[in-house]
Amino acid sequence: MHAWPASEVPALPGQGRDLVIHDTATGGPVTLQPGPVARLYVCGITPYDATHMGHAATYNAFDLVQRVWLDTKRQVHYVQNVTDVDDPLLERAERDGVDWTALAEKETALFREDMTALRMLPPRHYIGAVEAIPGIVPLVERLRELGAAYDLDGDVYFSVESDPHFGQVSNLDAAAMRLLSAERGGDPERPGKKNPVDPMLWMAARDGEPSWDGGSLGRGRPGWHIECVAIALDHLGMGFDVQGGGSDLAFPHHEMGASHAQVLTGEFPMAKAYVHAGMVALDGEKMSKSKGNLVFVSQLRRDGVDPAAIRLALHAHHYRADWEWTEQVLRDAVARVERWRAAVSRPDGPAAEGVVDEVRAALADDLNAPEALAAVDRWVARQAETGGPDESAPGVLSRAVDALLGVAL
Template sequence: MHAWPASEVPALPGKGRDLRIHDTATGGRITVDPGPVARIYVCGITPYDATHMGHAATYNAFDLVQRVWLDTKRQVHYVQNVTDVDDPLLERAVRDGQDWTELAERETALFREDMTALRMLPPKHYIGAVEAIPGIVPLVERLRDAGAAYELDGDVYFSVETDPHFGEVSNLDAEAMRLLSAERGGDPERPGKKNPLDPMLWMAAREGEPSWDGASLGAGRPGWHIECVAIALDHLGMGFDVQGGGSDLAFPHHEMGASHAQVLTGEHPFAQAYVHAGMVALDGEKMSKSRGNLVFVSALRRDGVDPAAIRLALLSHHYRSDWEWTDQVLADAVERLARWRSAVSRPDGLSADALVDEVREALADDLDAPAALAAVDRWAERQNAEGGTDEGAPGLVSRTVDALLGVAL
């Protein structure tokens, strides 16, 4: 599966700061210290609907991570998946009378268009669950043969009790895990499981649903968590720098994935940092496909909204915060974009050397994009009011905003 085209990232003078970021597993801020190549895995979409603002906010957060690392003169090895076969996708296809593969392909293509418009840097490897199945099957067989998985009516489950580190990603108690498991795709009430929290690794073929040859597992399809584990281990290996996604993925998805990988390899941890973006609401409720309370990136683009303004709307909220999308949020972003473009349109201006440092420091400090925006606001306000004589300043500000915030002025 191919990703989307990359926009050019301007080079800035000097060198950026190392990233300090909140790690869900430790509950505090840590300094991520990659080698020459920083490794990041971000969980991708299940393509049964278009990209909404909740998706965009999450991918914007991890785009900032990449940009901070690139500014430190590192290379970035970014991997993202597409869950192109799963219950919600199949259910939507049946509801709408569509072929599930055509639905997945169409929505994935639209997602690529949205990411391109928003200037999100693409992953080096963009892998669909279906194409990953040949690598998933041997991992499930290894877990079963090691006694870390068991069969139940043809389905294969992972035993969470085989990982001594289970629970260390989300730090939730058993009851909270059980409730979230039921809410987020698990089946804790299924009779016969060794532990209600045990997640499915391989689902035996169901009538009327797609299935693949699972070798000794029989025909079926993979569970959700093992999909990402297989892709991450194949392309990044154990101990990569950042595992990312929305805060609703901390449990069960990232917790279960970490346990799968740690039992498979005998190593710990799966990722050095688990980083989670907040949720975006609309009309007082979390924006979600199941509720249907969605604002789509593609719809805004069709209405003529500048993608740079959409991106500024996302950047105006700290990535870890839960916030609400409103017409005013977008209006403020449109107005900010106009102010910034006016400020950099002059042939000369106020020195921007200090501004570059401010933006770098803000982003290195747990991706504090609102602080970075405020720094540019202050420069733009003075530039529009007073002007200056530095001929290189407007261009430097434009390059800084593009390189570090992904906004083209």
């Protein structure tokens, strides 16, 4: 599966700072100091309704991670999956009377278009669950050999008790895990499971549903969590720098994935930091496909909204915060784009090196994009009031906003 084209990232004078970011597993800040190549895995979409503002906020956060790393003169090895076979996708296809593969291809293509328009840097590897199946099957078989998996009426489950580190990503108690498992694709009430939250590794073929040859597992399809594990281990290996996604992935998805990988390899941890973006609400409720309260990037673009304004609307909220999308949020972002473009269009202005340092410092401090925007706002205000002798300042600032915030002025 191919990703989307990369926009050019301008080179800036000087060098950025190492990223300090909030780690869900430890509950506090960690300073990330990758080697020459920083390794990032971000969980991708299930392509049956793309790309709503909740998606955009998540991928915006990890685009900033990439940009901070690139500014430290590192390369970035970024991997993202597409869950192109799963119950929600199959259910939507059946509801709409369309082929599930056609629906997945259509929504994935739309997601690529949105990411391109928003100038999100693409992954080096963009892998669908279906194409990953040949690598998933041996991992499930290995977990079974290790005694970490068991059969239940033809399905194969992972035993969470097999990982001594289970629970150390989300740090939830058993009751909270069971509740979230039921809400987020698990089946804690199924009789015969060793632990109610044990996740499925391989689902035996069901009538009328797609299935693949699973070798000793029989025909079926993979569970959700093992998909990302197979892709991450194949392309990044253990101990990569950041595992990312929305906050609703901390449990069960990232918790289960970490345990799968740790049992398979005997190493700990799967990722050096688990980083989660907040949820976006509309009309007082989390924006979600199940509720149908979605604002789509593609619809905003069709309505003539500048993608730069969409990105600034996202940047106006700290990535870890839960926030609400409103028309005022968008109006404020449109006005900010107009102010910034007017400022950089003037041939002179106050020195920009200081504001570039301020933006770098803000982003290195747990991706504090709102403070980065405030730093640029202060420069724009000074420029409007006084101007100045530095004719290169608008160019420097414009390149910095592009390189660090992904916004083309």
